[in-house]
Amino acid sequence: MSQLPTLSVMEIVSERLLLRRALHDSDREGLIELSTDPEVQAYIGGPRPREEVEKHFDTVMAADAMSRPGNYIVVDNTTDQVIGTLMLARWWTDHPQRVTEDGEELLLGYVLRRGAWGAGYAFEAATAALRAAAEELPDQPVVLVTQTANKRSLNLAARLGFHPTSTFEEYGAEQTLCATRLSTFKS
Ligand SMILES: CC(C)(COP(=O)(O)OP(=O)(O)OC[C@H]1O[C@@H](n2cnc3c(N)ncnc32)[C@H](O)[C@@H]1OP(=O)(O)O)[C@@H](O)C(=O)NCCC(=O)NCCS
Numbered sequence: 001m002s003q004l005p006t007l008s009v010m011e012i013v014s015e016r017l018l019l020r021r022a023l024h025d026s027d028r029e030g031l032i033e034l035s036t037d038p039e040v041q042a043y044i045g046g047p048r049p050r051e052e053v054e055k056h057f058d059t060v061m062a063a064d065a066m067s068r069p070g071n072y073i074v075v076d077n078t079t080d081q082v083i084g085t086l087m088l089a090r091w092w093t094d095h096p097q098r099v100t101e102d103g104e105e106l107l108l109g110y111v112l113r114r115g116a117w118g119a120g121y122a123f124e125a126a127t128a129a130l131r132a133a134a135e136e137l138p139d140q141p142v143v144l145v146t147q148t149a150n151k152r153s154l155n156l157a158a159r160l161g162f163h164p165t166s167t168f169e170e171y172g173a174e175q176t177l178c179a180t181r182l183s184t185f186k187s
Contacts, residue, residue: 005136005137006070006088006089006090006106006133006137007069007070007088007129007133007136008069008136009132009136010022012072012128012129012132013077013128014077014125014128016076016077016121016124017075017076017077017083017121017124017125017128018075018076018080019072019073019075019086019125019129020072021069021072022073023061023062023073024073024080026080026082027075027082028057029082030081030082031061031073031082031085032053032054032057033113034084034085034111034113035047035048036048036049036050036053037113037114039114040111040112040113040114043146043149043153044147045171068089069089070087070088070089071086071089072085072086072087072088072125072129073085074086074121074125083112083113083116083121083125084110084111084113084116084121084122084125085110085111086109086110086111086125086126086129087108087109087110088106088109088129088130088133088142089106090104090105090107091104091107091143096168097145097165097166097168097177099143099165099177099179100140100141105140105141105142105143106133106140106143106182107142107145108126108129108130108142108144109144110122110153110156117152123159123160127160127185130142130160130182130185131186134183134185135187137182139181139182139183139186140181140182141179141180141181141182142162142180142181143162143165143177143178144157144162144177144179145175145176145177145178146175146178147173147174147175147176148167148173148174148175149173149174154176154178158178160180161180161184162178162179162180163178163179164177164178165177165178165179
């Protein structure tokens with residue numbers, strides 16, 4: 001695993017949201033929905049059977065959640081209801097499209113429950129995480145990879161200031177790699 005640091009804070013608060021590393025028992029239903037909802041999963045591998053997801057959640061995820069730096073559960077900061085998840089971690093890849101020599105650039109990923117789309121939550125969560133990372137880490141590239149057909153994700157990337165740098169075929173679909181510099185989020 002990469003030795004380079006990623007975002008280390010346990011919690012990030014924004015206007016409407018809390019991003020937290022800690023997993024609560026009450027997160028179970030919302031997190032299972034993220035993996036089983038066909039609309040949410042349309043461009044990220046497809047929905048998985050509920051039974052399989054429940055088993056994975058109860059055996060692996062519950063035990064492992066805290067051991068993965070840069071992975072956050074995004075909740076409403078007043079109700080603690082799960083809105084989605086956000087990841088800002090090392091890509092740690094030998095992918096031919098990587099933008100750094102070592103392929104250890106920061107990789108941003110986000111998944112929201114279907115009922116939370118269209119309210120600016122993903123933008124708010126990603127901005128908060130990237131600002132926190134810009135305070136903590138030296139300037140460096142940040143990338144995200146999304147299916148080119150995933151217009152919501154590409155729109156969000158553009159709103160965050162990411163620029164498409166390449167497209168490539170993977171998992172039977174065209175993917176777009178977008179990049180920016182972490183320093184663009186420094187206040
Ligand atoms: C990709 C994804 C996170 C985008 O969610 P989103 O809600 O569209 O993204 P944003 O947070 O940027 O919200 C933008 C929308 O909220 C609206 N909005 C409402 N209030 C807002 C506010 N206060 N601030 C900003 N936007 C606001 C915008 O007008 C925009 O609406 P539109 O979609 O009608 O144009 C979501 O579609 C998703 O989870 N998809 C499934 C997982 C996935 O594919 N992830 C990508 C993996 S790389």
